[in-house]
Amino acid sequence: MAAFLELRGVTKKFGDFTALNDVSLEIRRGEIFSLLGPSGCGKTTLLRVCAGFEQPDAGRVILDGHDITDLPPNRRRLNTIFQSYALFPHLTVRENIAFGLRVARRPAAEIKREVGQTLALMQLEEHADKRPALLSGGQKQRVAVARALINKPEILLLDEPLAALDLKLRQRMLVELDNIHDEVGITFIFVTHDQGEAMSISDRIAVMHEGRVEQIGTAAEIYEAPRTSFVAAFIGDTNFFDGQVLGPDTNPDYCQLAIEGFTDIISFNDKRLPTGQLAHLSIRPEKFRISRNPPPPDPFLNRISGTVEEIIYQGTHTNFWVRAGEYRVAVRQPHSRFKLDQEIITWKDAVWLSWHADDGCMLEQYRADDESLLSLPDPDDAHPAPGGTTGTTPPAASGRQRGIAT
Ligand code: ATP
Numbered sequence: 001m002a003a004f005l006e007l008r009g010v011t012k013k014f015g016d017f018t019a020l021n022d023v024s025l026e027i028r029r030g031e032i033f034s035l036l037g038p039s040g041c042g043k044t045t046l047l048r049v050c051a052g053f054e055q056p057d058a059g060r061v062i063l064d065g066h067d068i069t070d071l072p073p074n075r076r077r078l079n080t081i082f083q084s085y086a087l088f089p090h091l092t093v094r095e096n097i098a099f100g101l102r103v104a105r106r107p108a109a110e111i112k113r114e115v116g117q118t119l120a121l122m123q124l125e126e127h128a129d130k131r132p133a134l135l136s137g138g139q140k141q142r143v144a145v146a147r148a149l150i151n152k153p154e155i156l157l158l159d160e161p162l163a164a165l166d167l168k169l170r171q172r173m174l175v176e177l178d179n180i181h182d183e184v185g186i187t188f189i190f191v192t193h194d195q196g197e198a199m200s201i202s203d204r205i206a207v208m209h210e211g212r213v214e215q216i217g218t219a220a221e222i223y224e225a226p227r228t229s230f231v232a233a234f235i236g237d238t239n240f241f242d243g244q245v246l247g248p249d250t251n252p253d254y255c256q257l258a259i260e261g262f263t264d265i266i267s268f269n270d271k272r273l274p275t276g277q278l279a280h281l282s283i284r285p286e287k288f289r290i291s292r293n294p295p296p297p298d299p300f301l302n303r304i305s306g307t308v309e310e311i312i313y314q315g316t317h318t319n320f321w322v323r324a325g326e327y328r329v330a331v332r333q334p335h336s337r338f339k340l341d342q343e344i345i346t347w348k349d350a351v352w353l354s355w356h357a358d359d360g361c362m363l364e365q366y367r368a369d370d371e372s373l374l375s376l377p378d379p380d381d382a383h384p385a386p387g388g389t390t391g392t393t394p395p396a397a398s399g400r401q402r403g404i405a406t
Helices: 043-051 093-103 108-121 137-149 167-184 193-201 219-224 228-233 368-373
Strands: 003-015 017-028 033-034 059-062 077-079 154-160 187-192 204-209 213-217 239-248 254-258 265-268 278-283 290-291 300-314 317-324 327-334 350-355 362-363
Touching: 003 043, 003 154, 003 187, 017 043, 017 059, 017 077, 017 187, 017 213, 033 043, 033 193, 043 077, 043 154, 043 187, 059 167, 059 350, 077 137, 093 108, 093 137, 093 154, 137 154, 137 167, 187 193, 204 219, 204 228, 213 228, 228 239, 228 278, 228 368, 265 278, 265 300, 265 362, 290 327, 300 327, 317 350, 327 368
Parallel strands: 033 187, 033 204, 077 154, 154 187
Antiparallel strands: 003 017, 003 059, 204 213, 239 254, 239 278, 254 265, 278 362, 290 350, 300 317, 300 350, 317 327
8 A cells, every 4th residue: 555654764863862763664544553662762753753843854754645844834734632632721622623723713604614513523512512621531532633633634643642541541542542543534643652552553553762663563563573672572571592593494484493402493484594693582471381291292393391480370371480591481371271270380390381483583683682671570579379379489590581571
């Protein structure tokens, strides 16, 4: 599908600091596209460049085939909704929505007609004469969107609109925002540092880090097939293993991988990394199976042995930390069956971890500091698990501490 909004090589500096570094991306008409990344990675700056509040030092912004880089914000047909909506508390819903048209000195009849249509579209008619203080969070969000829509934007830019809300309300508002998007059908660009928000609402996500776009894809693509260690560690949880390609398998889609302390590791090699190449294997905790008995023979099933160091029962699943050679491996076992009927695995048990060759993701680009995104559980959080498992904190383990956030 052709790009609707396109950024070509956009760079933005503040003094010596590069907030956006050669960013290129394409956003499709009608999609919800999220900019996701940690604080300071440049999300808001990117949004402000799209809106025209910031002028890039290099690069172009193209909207529907037209170069809008040098247009002022009011001529761009993009509207921004800021955190906490910034509604005028002393004006009614109707007056809030009409505000932009009044400032533009549009004729009274036109304002009345447009406001009436927008109130109907956003299902706000019965609230038209209320002030914002009397509205629920969802209704306020609708007013903010209505106030932006009345300017007939082609794209809505939403800058962390839910950041100030508590978790439950945020989840409700997200559903509401998705409904609004379905109703109005225009393109949404959504800025958030919350991966859960981005993953639940977006058609596609750009993961940003230090002014660059690291990966663009659907939620499933960036979770299942991260391209860099930053994406692997920032989206969800993972384990990293250092490896080297030993050579292709008999099936060329796979390769043998040397990982210190483990033997006969086979991995899907979609990037066709050559023999001798250093590679870093990222395996999500839920991709492992944990068992006391050796897993059944299968040429595509990798197996390593280890000792359980820590267990945290969490209702829907249990998190295990298993010492295997120099690695501390995070494992998540979902309780798809009645937990108390499942094999009981407890602290200090000798266990097998197994994973399918397709379930590891080989990364070429790897930065050790991305591991700082992965944190071990706070020992104080450990608590007894039912069925005989215990959440005892083990003595400090030696060697590398590669683990995950819970
Ligand atoms: P947050 O989630 O915290 O808002 P962000 O990803 O939206 O972060 P930006 O607001 O785009 O990040 O800022 C990116 C970097 O650029 C930050 O280090 C910020 O301090 C810096 N920055 C942004 N605007 C300015 C400015 N006007 N002058 C100087 N530095 C700025």
